Amino acid sequence: MSYKSKIATSILALAGLAMVAGCGENSSSVKSTVSSEPATTSSTPATSSSSAPEVLPTKDLAADITFWHTIGKANLDVLNTMITEFNKVYPNIHITTTSQGGYDQLKDTISNAIPAGTQPTMAYCYPDHVAEYLAAGAVTKLDSFIDSPLYGLGVDNGLGDSAKSDFIQTYWNEGNQYTVDGVAKEGTYSLPFSKSTELMFYNKTAFDTNGWTVPTTWDEMWALCQQIKGTAGYENVNPLGYDSDANWYITLSEQKNIDYTTGVGKDHFLFNNAEAKAMVTDLKTKYDAGYWKSQATLGNGTYTSTKFTAGEVLMSVGSSGGTTHNYTENFTTGVAAIPQADLNDGKVIMQGPSICFFSNATPAQKVASWLFYKYITNTKNSAIWSVSTGYNPVRTSSFSDPVYTTRTDTTGAKGLVKTVADFLADSANHYSEWFYTSPAFKGSSTARVQMGALMGSVMLGTKTVDAAFTDAMANCLFAG
Amino acid sequence: MAEATTPETKEIDNAELHRNALGRNEKGGAPRKKNFFQRLFKGRERVSADAGEKNNWKAWLYLAPSIILLAVFTFYPLINTIVIAFLKDYDYVKQTNAGFTLDNFGTVLGLVGQTSSQVTVYRWQCYSSVVNGTTHWWFNSGSGAISEVYFQTDVIQYALPNTLIITFVTVPISIFISLLISIGLNSIKWFKKILQTIFFVPYVTNAIAVGMVFAVLFDYQGIINFIFHLGSTPWIDQAAPTWRAMIALCIYIIWHSLPFKILIFLSGLQNIDKQYYDAAKIDCAGKWRTMMNVTVPLLSPQILYIMITSFIASFKEYTSVVGLFGSPSTDGGGTKNMYTIVYYIYDQIKGNVGYGGAAAVLLFIVIMIFTAIQFQVSKKRVYY
């Protein structure tokens, strides 16, 4: 063959390969898993099934389910104990749990597993993750399970259950406000499990000594900061430490009713507006005056709790899951609500993973995993989980459960944990009413990351407010 | 092509064989068309005794296991990547796409932008204005609605320059240092084992764990500032200017890449026949001359290999940035000033795979160009 025809042949071959590969991508349905499958992982088409499968929750219901999570070694024992107890009631349901590392890793692993057909039965998830899985049609709609007469919420299947109304309602809302491609998707697709929130830890000793009052609104907070900075001996202290810049931005937007994001329509990212910029500029002034620090401005991934315990910060707003880090022997730590813009319309962020169920499981697996979920979120277990891990219970009745109220170990850091627990249980603090959720859609997690970055670069002075907002928009739009 | 006459009657000398092989006419003039592709496909091997068809099937047999595995696990994903780069809105979770487009390349190069309602706009359709010191781009969609257009500038502004700097700074320096070290190691008599093991240590340690150590060393209160009496200069912290952070990054990369090179050079040095050194000694060649005229040329296959693979590897540099900085920026995520191209790709894979694919194709082309240049330059200098 002459060289010309050789080149032509090879180009044709490459083009042929490309077409073959390209063809594989144009089909729009999730492929079913390969042949010769055992009974455990057959796949149903990817549409989220809402018809109740005809599986009865009898004691000899047999299924193999997988549960992917990010629970660390320390708390794994609690989960395993729950599994053992669960198996006493349903001995034929075999549960395999695997830790997948961090949340990002979990999401990546699940995202890779869905087109390959290897996703688990149930998994930890964040709302923005669920939005993406939902867009692929991979998560099950849970309403039929919730309302089922056979095993719904409120039906006692030997699992010590109570009603749907017992769930903290603001947690519940997170699970049914998903949007796909700008259109609201009706139904519940994820349920809460391991929730945390933000609290303000303050140096009670210093406050009492100097006669300061704990601020409840932002105006009071800034006035107090100014007062602290003027007090002798505290000139070099940053009065406020807000751990998560992103949380602060989003919470402030929520409190002041400034547009942030929306899942409906084509325009998802609304934060590039004048009010938001004014808010950030205002924060920058306060930062330059030395009133506050945050994780981004401290650098090196340093948590404000570290500075708090060292006495360089007097009020530290951080996650309730990190309570123990705010404990120190040098002074008493007090717990308060985070400041609000309007005390009649309080907004507090809720964080922490929920659980979602994947739609390619068999009907038996779905019911089995549903029963397991009911078990680990019943009143007693929710209280047990909260006490062991420091996360909030998901049921109101758990707050009055003896496991929650009477703690055996209240020394040291555990004492602070009890203070937090009591604080959250006290409805006078309104926390359970004040939880809000941000819209969850494909790309909402990028927005949150960008807000943190925006705050960091503005406060550190590497960008002007305007440039920071423009770049944040660009990054959100181009991250898909 | 001139016909060779029967061997008994005429001696064919080497020159004539060459001429025949290359298709020259008898006067030794140039053949009809000689270019790179023709040479590539024809091959010059017809001169040697093993040329011809009979080796084909045997060679393919030897290559079969490699080719099959590569085809499934490397060629196929490669083609896939290239295809994805040309698809719009490719979603790998749903496995859908919206058709052929060149916009991914445009976006990566900063030529194609989006409005906040996800309308695609080209840069030449927009007009710019400077508001509060920053340049904004606006698009008039005709019905009176003017919307702001946003462009992706990370690659052009940060990723590409950073990658080029990393490559052209770290590769020559590390090759030079590792060459000196391995020649030195080869020539000493005592402590040989210990030193060889010591120089191999950086390769054995996990890149990201060691990156954390370097982050501590380069901290503004860290040891480096302490030893060199630099006070509180920030190298990788927020207040660090990009150029200083790049210096720290380059030092880390060089440190980490030394052992592999030393190992390869050492095993190459072991293969050099002692006879060459003896011959050089007889000719009274000094140490430097021996090194330049005997060692380096005989080591040239390994040097070429290291040059090519180091260039390619440093174009793909990514774990070092993660290890040292944790994130692609020195200011908490605002400006991604420590991006490299592969870091950008890796970030995009989770969101919009199309941009990652386009950047990967661009990277591929850039690397191919540089590798081809290196091959051409090295042709006369590599001795087998």
Next chain:
Amino acid sequence: MENAKKEKSVDTRNFIQKLFKMKTAQEKQAEREANPEYQAIDTSKMVLVIKEGRANAAQLEKAQKVARIVGTVITYAFLLFMSLIVLFPFYWMIITSLKSTTEIRSLHQTFFPTNVLWSNYITVFNSFDFLTYVGNTLVVGIISTIGTLITTIFAAFAFARLNFRGKNVIFAILLATMMIPGEMMVITNYITVARLPWFEFSTGTAVTGWLTYKDSVFASMIVPFWVSVFYIYLLRQNFKQIPNELYLAAKVDGKSDWQYLWKVMVPLAAPTLISIFILKLMGTWNSYVWPQLVTTNNEKWRLVTNALRGSFTTTAGEPQYGIQMAATILVTVPLLLLFIFFRKYIMRGVGRAGIKG
């Protein structure tokens, strides 16, 4: 042809000289001969003088010896300096692993821990099942490495010694595959692996399909990486350095290509092969992304690095440097021992090229 080339270069030189009005060689010689002093030289009276550089042999030897010693000292000093630089971060890792968290995070860095804490190592041992993971990694690593060696030897032999059509093209294509970042290929490979008929990704313990679940997970960690273009290229360079005469000698002795490969080339390339063995084994040891993806359903089959990363953060996510460093060192030490063991085989090298005289 060479004459033609020579003529051409001479023509170019003449052209350039004429262009810049320089004198050609002939013109210069003619000028010299026209010089009367030149013509007056009487060549019959010329005497050849050999200049002696040194007074005697002893002084010459001494000078050489001094030069050698100076050279050795410089070499040692340079190597020592570089080894300090190379070792310093590693030293820092060790002392960090022996410090407590507060000391690590304190403002003032110390060169030696104030309290030597072995508790970090104990925590690591208690935290995860070190031996299981090491065992997994060894199994995967060794099978992977042996497979790689075989495919690499075959392919490098084909490229270095055999001649076939399209050899350069294929090699260029192989090199091209090195230029795509691996991260892009992970997702596609995962989907491929999940769809191969003999890979079984269920969680059941029953053996269905061709392999048990554990075997198929291990296979999916091993098989995709049985070929590495990096090592094929390296070995090819090495094979090409083996002189042609050896091949012709083997042919004269009547040996086939296969025997030549295994009896001559492989032993000669032993240092490189051992290097490849070590590098590949270490690659498996340090690999993270792919094993993490493939072992999603069972933690017990993960590799060492998977177990390490992310295991040692506090519940709030703050990394505990001391424990992480201790874990990293525990994972690193076996690799170092491996290298020390194999080092002498690499460095033994080849005494002669195999041809006498």
